[in-house]
Amino acid sequence: MIDKTKFPDIAFRKHDHRRCQRQLLTEASQLCATRKLRLTPRRRQVLEIMLASHQPMGAYDILARLNRADSAERIAPPIVYRALEFLMAEGLIHRIESRNAFITCAHPGHESAAQFLICRDCERVAEVETSAQSLLAEADNLGFAVDHSVVEITGVCAECQKHAG
């Protein structure tokens, strides 16, 4: 069992990635079973493709891999986007907004908002736990040189909350 709370930068280190993959697939299965949701072959297939690395993938990258796998079929975009939609809704993957790309969740089932350290060189992504700690401090801790940070909080402003009443 890889504890990503202790090694939040696992994505940036050499490690037994097979174990990552197995562990996350198992967690995904269990999570879906618990919630009585169907991790269908397609959804599982997309998740497996995404588990190939700790780099985010664009929907069309995933699509290309799907079409390379089953040389007979001609999979179309909506299939991929639907699988991504399901996986995101269940917190098995996250969207990296600044890249229009998607990445597997490092610890499925977490409550707090996901936060990422994205290396613009190797393109690997580490998912860190929000907790109380400052993310920038955490980055500094990990020796991660911050280049650009995107912080976007979406919600409803006070005025609109009144009107909605």
Place this chain on the structure above:
Amino acid sequence: MIDKTKFPDIAFRKHDHRRCQRQLLTEASQLCATRKLRLTPRRRQVLEIMLASHQPMGAYDILARLNRADSAERIAPPIVYRALEFLMAEGLIHRIESRNAFITCAHPGHESAAQFLICRDCERVAEVETSAQSLLAEADNLGFAVDHSVVEITGVCAECQKHAG
């Protein structure tokens, strides 16, 4: 002079927006003059269009307004994207990654990374100046009900910094 440090939620309040517009245009002019950069008619026009409101605009929204303004010309996407590129490079506007949209900077020339509170109801955006850790507290302060937060820190991981040597 509107002090957005004292009123970080100015975008969510009733206020004299003409003053916002005038003030930001003046700041933009001065900033470009200081840096010996050209705030050309096109760039200024795009900035003015964006100053219409505190809501982010897509590149094609801006394009549509350009084409409505000069009914003769047929402005094409690259023109808009180039103006946006310039304005972003100089910190006069910011990109809202989670919306593929752009918004004028609330206080041009600031050093720290921009952070936003985006209302998914009225779609107005407040730019706040706080550290990442206290942003959620700030949101709470302003009565902003957080719905979804995107925190993306891009940089170079420790390993890649070694290889780059």
Place this chain on the structure above:
DNA sequence: TATCGTTACGTTATAATATAACAAAATGAT
């Protein structure tokens, strides 16, 4: 196991966002 409502998948077309590549014009420094 036949039926039926629901969920997931497949297919086609198209919308929305963004950039490549190259030509023409404007700028500003000799």
Place this chain on the structure above:
DNA sequence: ATCATTTTGTTATATTATAACGTAACGATA
């Protein structure tokens, strides 16, 4: 006036995402 540089204009195309609608699989129930 000339020329290098920057900015703008133009055409075409790449990339990302969704609408709309039909088919198949599933899973509960009779």
